Amino acid sequence: MEIKVESFNKIEIIYITVEEKINKNNLKNFLKTNLELNNIYSYKNKKIHLSYIYELKEYQVSIIDISCIPIFYIFINIKMDSTTVFICDDFFVLYKDYQPYYIKKLDDHVSKQDIKTYIQSKLNLEIFQIKEISKEQLNTYIENSQTNNYKYKFIYLDTNKSFIYYCLYVILIFSCFMYFFDTITNNKAQDNNNLQIEKELLNKLANIKKEKQFTYVSQILLYIFEKEKQLHIDIQSISYNNEKINIIVSSNKKDKLFDFLSSFNSTHINNINDEKNKYILNATIIPIK
Numbered sequence: 001m002e003i004k005v006e007s008f009n010k011i012e013i014i015y016i017t018v019e020e021k022i023n024k025n026n027l028k029n030f031l032k033t034n035l036e037l038n039n040i041y042s043y044k045n046k047k048i049h050l051s052y053i054y055e056l057k058e059y060q061v062s063i064i065d066i067s068c069i070p071i072f073y074i075f076i077n078i079k080m081d082s083t084t085v086f087i088c089d090d091f092f093v094l095y096k097d098y099q100p101y102y103i104k105k106l107d108d109h110v111s112k113q114d115i116k117t118y119i120q121s122k123l124n125l126e127i128f129q130i131k132e133i134s135k136e137q138l139n140t141y142i143e144n145s146q147t148n149n150y151k152y153k154f155i156y157l158d159t160n161k162s163f164i165y166y167c168l169y170v171i172l173i174f175s176c177f178m179y180f181f182d183t184i185t186n187n188k189a190q191d192n193n194n195l196q197i198e199k200e201l202l203n204k205l206a207n208i209k210k211e212k213q214f215t216y217v218s219q220i221l222l223y224i225f226e227k228e229k230q231l232h233i234d235i236q237s238i239s240y241n242n243e244k245i246n247i248i249v250s251s252n253k254k255d256k257l258f259d260f261l262s263s264f265n266s267t268h269i270n271n272i273n274d275e276k277n278k279y280i281l282n283a284t285i286i287p288i289k
Helices: 024-037 112-123 135-147 161-186 188-231 254-261
Strands: 004-006 012-017 046-053 058-065 068-070 083-087 091-096 099-105 129-132 234-241 244-251 267-275 278-285
Touching: 004 058, 012 024, 024 046, 024 058, 024 188, 046 099, 058 068, 058 099, 083 112, 091 112, 099 112, 112 129, 188 234, 188 244, 188 254, 244 254, 254 267, 254 278
Parallel strands: 004 068, 083 129
Antiparallel strands: 012 058, 046 058, 083 091, 091 099, 234 244, 244 278, 267 278
C-alpha cells in the first residue's frame, strides 16, 4: 500500500507543559485530557507522534492522518549526526539520537544563523549538524519515502469510552426488555422482580451520564488551575452553576487577567476593579463541550 506523506501545514501540533515526564501507563489518559482541553475531541482516523522535550519539560504532540506519515519522518534514513537539524522552507526539525525530537514552524526570511541561535538558547544545544533542504531535495526525499521502513511508533487513541459504555448499556437494556417479555409470557409471577432489575439498570445508565459530566467539569477546573499557575494570578473564588463557571481572580497586572480570559472560548466580564494596586476580575466562563 502506498504511504502518503502529510505536509507540515496539515499536521496539527500542540504543546503541553508538565512538571515531569508522564508515566507510560498514564500517557493515553493524559493525552486525551489535554487534547480535549484544546478542543480536539475526534481521534478517529488519527495517530499521534509524541516527543518529550526534556530541556523544556514539555510534550510536543503532532496529530496526523492515520494513512499518512508526517513529513518530518522522511529524513530518518538520511546519513546524519546523532543531533542534526533539517531546515526546510516552512519548518525545521531537530533529530536527536537519530529520531525526530523538536519541530518548529518557520516564518519567512529566517536565516540559518537565526535558527542555530534559537536552538542554542531554547534547548541549550551547542554542537549539532545543520542540513538545509531545498524544495527539489524535499520532493526527492518524499518520493524515496515510499520504500522506507519507519521504526518509530505512533500512539493511537480510542474514542470516548463513556459513549461506548452508553451504547453497551442501551443494548443491555434492550436485551433485558426482550427477556422480560418472554418471562412475563411464561410466568407472570416474575413481573415485579423483572421491573426492579430494569430500574437498577436504568439507574446505572444515569450514573454513567453523571460521571461523564463530572469528568468534563473536572478537566475544565484542572485547566483553570493550570492557567493560574502559568500566569501567576490568584483565584479568590470559583463556583460551577447551571453549566457556567463563576470566578473571581486578581493580579497586579491587568493584562494577566485578560490573558487568562483569552484562554477560553466563551467568557463574560461581570466587572473589574482596581483595589490597592491590585486588579480584581469577576467573570463568567461558559465551557463549550
